[in-house]
Amino acid sequence: MQIPWWKGSVIYQxxxxxxxxxxxxxxxxxxxxxxxxxxxxxxxxxxIWLSPIFKSxxxxxxxDISDYRGIDxxxxxxxxxxxxxxxxxxxxxxxxxxxxxxxxxxxxxWFLESMSSxxxxxxDWYIWVDGKKGKPPNNWLSYFGxxxxxxxEQREQYYLxxxxxxxxxLNWRNPDMVExxxxxxxxxxxxxxxxxxFDVVNMFYKDIFLRDDxxxxxxxxxxxxxxxxxxxxxxxxxxxxxxxKINDLVNQYKERVTxxxxxxPMGLPAYFLYTMPGRLDLxxxxxxxxxxTYSPEDYKxxxxxTESLFQNIAWPSYxxxxxxxxxxxxxxxxxxxxxxxxxxxxxxxxxMKGTVFIYxxxxxxxxxALIPFERIVDPAGKNLWPDYQGRDSARTPMQWDENxxxxxxxxxxxxxxxxxxxxxxxxxxxxDPDSLLSFYKKLIxxxxxxxxxxxxxxxxIDIDPDVMAYTRSYQNEKVLVLxxxxxxxxxxxxxxxxxxxxxxxxxxxxxxIDKLLEPNEVTILQ
Ligand code: NOJ
Numbered sequence: 095m096q097i098p099w100w101k102g103s104v105i106y107q108x109x110x111x112x113x114x115x116x117x118x119x120x121x122x123x124x125x126x127x128x129x130x131x132x133x134x135x136x137x138x139x140x141x142i143w144l145s146p147i148f149k150s151x152x153x154x155x156x157x158d159i160s161d162y163r164g165i166d167x168x169x170x171x172x173x174x175x176x177x178x179x180x181x182x183x184x185x186x187x188x189x190x191x192x193x194x195x196x197x198x199x200x201x202x203x204w205f206l207e208s209m210s211s212x213x214x215x216x217x218d219w220y221i222w223v224d225g226k227k228g229k230p231p232n233n234w235l236s237y238f239g240x241x242x243x244x245x246x247e248q249r250e251q252y253y254l255x256x257x258x259x260x261x262x263x264l265n266w267r268n269p270d271m272v273e274x275x276x277x278x279x280x281x282x283x284x285x286x287x288x289x290x291x292f293d294v295v296n297m298f299y300k301d302i303f304l305r306d307d308x309x310x311x312x313x314x315x316x317x318x319x320x321x322x323x324x325x326x327x328x329x330x331x332x333x334x335x336x337x338x339k340i341n342d343l344v345n346q347y348k349e350r351v352t353x354x355x356x357x358x359p360m361g362l363p364a365y366f367l368y369t370m371p372g373r374l375d376l377x378x379x380x381x382x383x384x385x386x387t388y389s390p391e392d393y394k395x396x397x398x399x400t401e402s403l404f405q406n407i408a409w410p411s412y413x414x415x416x417x418x419x420x421x422x423x424x425x426x427x428x429x430x431x432x433x434x435x436x437x438x439x440x441x442x443x444x445x446m447k448g449t450v451f452i453y454x455x456x457x458x459x460x461x462x463a464l465i466p467f468e469r470i471v472d473p474a475g476k477n478l479w480p481d482y483q484g485r486d487s488a489r490t491p492m493q494w495d496e497n498x499x500x501x502x503x504x505x506x507x508x509x510x511x512x513x514x515x516x517x518x519x520x521x522x523x524x525x526d527p528d529s530l531l532s533f534y535k536k537l538i539x540x541x542x543x544x545x546x547x548x549x550x551x552x553x554x555i556d557i558d559p560d561v562m563a564y565t566r567s568y569q570n571e572k573v574l575v576l577x578x579x580x581x582x583x584x585x586x587x588x589x590x591x592x593x594x595x596x597x598x599x600x601x602x603x604x605x606x607i608d609k610l611l612e613p614n615e616v617t618i619l620q
Contacts, residue, residue: 102548434614
């Protein structure tokens, strides 16, 4: 059987507002992305995933969609999108789009109709509940602060919104609504997109009795979602049936991928549950992002746990960053060899068994920007400041070169460019064979051309607590990956290296197998 293209592939996440502006309004767009496809082809990624590009009032920067089938004029037109699809395909790059079906914008015609009365045809397409103004039906919280319930004067009822109040939650118990969602998925499948990333897919169904989420023992009932077990507004078992329905639809088309954002407090077991046969192809494993230590131990534990749970039943995935988290580069602010630290993590990611995701800018070591409160635009940041400062800092413009605004735009961008763009930019790093970008390119190319690294079984070898060592084996081939996290030189037993004959990649320019591992050394042998 042919192995599906997405297994072992490298998927590059683009945050379209921040990748490349082509019409000088300070906001990235589709023509901008098209103009950078040559770069992505040079880098060697298999696919791009675009965060939402659909019509939206932008209360949550596109995750509040008001038309599932239209492109927001800010990003371009449907014609531009078809163009992007075609040009990406010409370069053998697949295109994955972001689908948000837990909620719509409050400006979506479905919601406008639904809120207009209690007996219109779409009255039941959202989650409406009787109650008394000022007394929400239960204790569910919005992820972006405050109660998840908003009073609607017109219907004299509450509606549910797990995110901002302009993002009302759809009612997946209404079959007509579900049909409309399936039609929208079909529309994009017919257009030829290569797959979907489904936003908060584990939240589609809510408890039918709207039970209060239980308080975590010892916590107070202050409005803070960490204080509750979110068991009744998340991860309801019915959601798995919705996922199976989506899978059945997508499987009628060849070579498409379904990726779930499973924002479940359960973590690993939930990712597994959503990717069992007949469900989604992939679910992001967010747990690399949570590891803040710089030593192999926590990473190894996570990978071992993933392997023992997923076995050959489901296919894992790994990410180091995305548009909802701080960039992982900030962990190394105090290091005297940041590039070395980043090379170690990039090598771990790109030699993992699974499908891996790169968030734009990771390949040049982009940093978080310091955004003052007055410039914060992320609703989560605005509502939860200062406890939480929001997600803007990791969404700043891509850094292309040393020109003003890093050539992202010719005008002041919607978010500031980070202060390091003069050295951390694509142009400077492309021409430097020792740059992080050049190293990413080599890693991606190695992964692409080596089935062991793409598909092989992974097995750890214990050498030293500071060295992450593992083999990847596939058919009769074997690759050894050695990552020295330590800030000292470590000697490897010669007997461990005997069965390997060549160096596939080394970040210290070593061409021959060497038993001495320098600090932050990466060596990949075959
Ligand atoms: C998860 C997305 O990744 C995030 O950016 C968004 O704000 C929420 N879902 C709501 O759609």
